[in-house]
Amino acid sequence: MESSNPQPVEPQGRDAAWAKPVSKLKVTGLSAGAINLNVDGRQLTGLMHGFGQLWQKTYKVRMSGANVTPKEVIQTWKKNFGKFWPKGNYFYSALGEIVPGEVAVLNLAGPLGITAPGGRPVISTGIMVIYADDESFSFMTPYGHMFAGMNTFSCYEDGGTVAQIQVLVRASDPLYEIGCRLGIVHKTEDDFWKQTLTNLAADFGVEGYVQQTTSLVDPKVQWSEAKNIWHNAAVRTGIYLLASPLRWIRNLARPNKA
16 A cells, blocks of 8 residues: 655755755855855845846866866865855855755955955855856855855866856846946956956966956946836945954953853
């Protein structure tokens, strides 16, 4: 006789590589040094909920001379994702590596590498890993992030091993779009991912040259999403940092508990 209460079947193969849908992001288990803002309780955005022009960019580096397979590169990349970022940018997650469903807090330098006094990051935002397997992984961003869309990181054979980052994104709100039109935000993003691939290649002993291709997919802006400026992570983080002395005074004035 069949059971009237069958056990749920665990997803297998590529199904297991996809994150489960969530209505709101939940951040847990971060280190004490993380500035945890603009992520917990936020919803993911997508291309339909961004404001600016839609861009597709592809960055590639060839692992010339390295005896390494695409799967080995992806394995290292997932386990040490934030390690390959440019200095002054930090990736915080509970598990410390890329797995489906993982929500991470990002503490980032500002446009052109600008930081707060003491080298502190000026933007606190995050990502959610929506897919990860042995060949690639992808993440999406929450409201307030500079870009709405998806980033995909992959590695493949093409006469040798090639590591690739492909982004399909649009600026989240009018303020970020102004930065894109001035070239500041785009240059910051390009430099960030080029340096990431350069650092990844160097980890395998390769002095790689990063190639970039850029295409404007949709030149129009979505004025219905202009309201996203309310969630702007750069503005909110700036206010948080400016208020740091007030929080310090408030905490100092509190009576110590026995």
